[in-house]
Amino acid sequence: MNKPWQTKWPERLSYGLSDAADNLVFQMMTTYLLFFYTDVYGLTASAAAILFVVARLADVVESLVIGLMIDRTHSKWGKSRPFFLWYALPYVIFAILTFVTPPFGDNGKLVWAYVTYLGLGFLYTAVNLPITSILPTMTENDQEQTVLGVIRQFCGSSVQIIVAVFTLPLVALFGHGNQQRGFLLTIVLFGAISLILIWNTFIHVRERFTNPEHAHQSWRAVSGMLKQNKPWLVISVVILLYWLTTAIKNQTTIYYFKYIQNNEQLVPYANAFTFAALIGVLLIVRFSNRWGKKRTMLTGILVAAVGQLILSLGAVGNLLPVIFTGTLINSVGNGLIIGLVSIMIADTIRYGMAMGIQAEGILASTDDFGVNVGLGLGGLITAGLFHLSGYAANHAQNGATQHMILLNYAWLPLILYVVMFAVLLLYNERELQAKIQPDTQD
Template sequence: MAQAAGKLSLSEKISYGFGDLASNFVWGMTTSYLLYFYTNVYGLAATAIGTLFLITRILDAVIDPVIGVMIDKTSSRFGKARPFILFLTIPFAIFSVLTFITPDWSEGGKLIYAYLTYLILGILYSGVNLPYGALMPMMTKDPEEKNQLSSFRIMGMAIGAIAVSALTNPLVKWIGGGNDRLGFPVTMGIFTVVAVVMFYVVFLKCKERFSESAEKTKEFNTLTSAKHMFRNQPWVMIALNSLFMFLRIGVVFGVLVYFVQYVLGQPEMIPLYLTLANVANFAGGALAPFVLRRLGKRNGSILALTGAVLLYGVLFFLESSPPFLYLVIFFIANIGIGINSPANFSMLADTVDYHEWKFGHRSEGMLYSAYSFATKFGIAVGGSVVAYALGFAGYDPDAVTPQATDMIRVLFYIGPILLTILQIGCLVLYKLDKEHKQIVQDLDLRTSSVKA
């Protein structure tokens, strides 16, 4: 009876959170350390790697809608999303390790190897992570349950990021004994074993209860679904909100190291700031269900993001204050941002219900793939903006000019504040919170009448 009402067990919610925990053990390692690995261990030029990251990330993002269509067209005894997790997790793990292998080839051969392994790794990541994201609205239609699933997902993401930050360097040094060409792939191998186990827990424990029938799956039309997607106004707002959110992430994490070192003059504090940003994300995810239950997903997010904007403005006047005070305000600001992340996942799941109510089909795969495209494009462009802006300001690590410092300050303050304000604007135009309960009731009535 509980399952019919869309209620999930605690073990299923925790198991769902394992998916992002697993993803961050692999993808978090890649995003945090691959640039260093390519330049300092594999011996590739930094400019070549910058171009590699931008090209492969955009190509990878373009492939996401294809994977989304494949999800929507899938009908199997395992469901629509779970088969991808079952069959692509092992290839994803293999290419995670291959990406950190260092064949002794020519400069051109090394670069080709890097392009191929990183591009395939990104495609396989999408092949596992997109179905994982699309799984949530298949598990429940209950908005409170979605909030809790999103919260467990964000906490899993944060724990994975913290674990990678804390464990990678010690493991690489201990395993490699000074040989990073050995330390990095073996460390990644350990992380992937953990990730594979966790993804299979997701497959085994998380059930699809509300996916479409095989008959409706056969009727799926890609072009019609794409047209309907852009007529799904709540989804458009959440996709734009996600784009601005991940643009901000790309800018903030791209410039944070430079800001702490050259503006605050505290290079020894860089690991602490990076860790605190992830811990704040975890804290925001843990607080989100309580905030969103009281205020709603939309209004709770608007309030949390508004608080973050104000606190980022306060930070500008605290640069010469005691470091502890600056750290505390930075931490609280990022808790506010962290509250929006699970709300965003939950609102995205609600747009799937709206899509079914308005157009007669769910299209989880396409809706999630287009969202994923926005997030990957946002991170790629956000990181590139930082690089290009520093280049425009004449940044030289051996002679940092006041112009470069001013640019770093602008990127750290103005970038996140403007992008967060754009997020708030998108959420103001999102009107689904009040309508969603009635939409779910209408869908249940349709289902009951069909069965009758």
């Protein structure tokens, strides 16, 4: 029989708002940082591409390091919870510094970009990874974990959409024609709100279920568990593919409307249709209870792919109503996918616990690893293809660059959804549930 519920609404909302806090900065990074670097800050597309490669190589190490730090943490607050207190302020400071345009020469500005962006990547992992790692320690009730994951994603997705829609209007409002000033004041506003929300999470959430005998195992024991945790391996690849898809599409959206539609002001309207992701998130509890989490995520991928196909056809024909319709359908599917990520990672953590190894930090690092590497590869692909095609910031683009913009905005994400679907078919949910909830099996 499933365990009784342990959390109350103040804790549930505070947990969900942690993802909202992180996404105030994260969405600025995924959607506008490449544009900021090339069209506002003054980096070339090739320099930005190399920066993203270096940052992602660093993130490969950072996710593992933060995961190990969580698993090695002994504090009166638990293993994951203190990270919200310790790293919130540095995270916000580096977020603001990343959007500062210093009065340096080209080399000095490039160094500044490396220092601030690499620092921001590490600190983002330090405040975001604990959101996933703390979930299975808050409650042992499977349905409650699903509800907590849905609340988290609803809050996170809401803020993602708000940032995507309102960033450029805020930049225009604060900058009065000066985009450097506008981006800086916008991130200051987002950062201040983020800081308050992350500290609020620290105050209200609790770690209740930590087994002292399983909580601090040797790396040899942990690595052995990882090799046997096949559901974790599969969902890790799915997460990476999802964020690679998201990065390629989101980073190209502003370029598509600026250089192909010749109307940068359409970006907030296009992003407004991503509010439909909240529909997908809210459907998770109903669908997962009826179909299971794997089938629900497969449905999300299929819906997202159909929406992306419609968007692609609209982009080829320059048909805005078709593009917006495709964006709406695609967003519903994305809501189903991303809303299940932390929940399914929590299941793989519990799967590891059933093997006698509680390594929530390492297992949860998959989420941030996928986010960081997916974003980095997406930035590399986008910036690299732009560079090869002869992209010139703030000028009319040649035919090759327009082709690359269309490829990144429309067709590459569609291909990646197909690959994502195929990978998730390998996820053995029946075996996992039999291990973590043996009392519910026949």
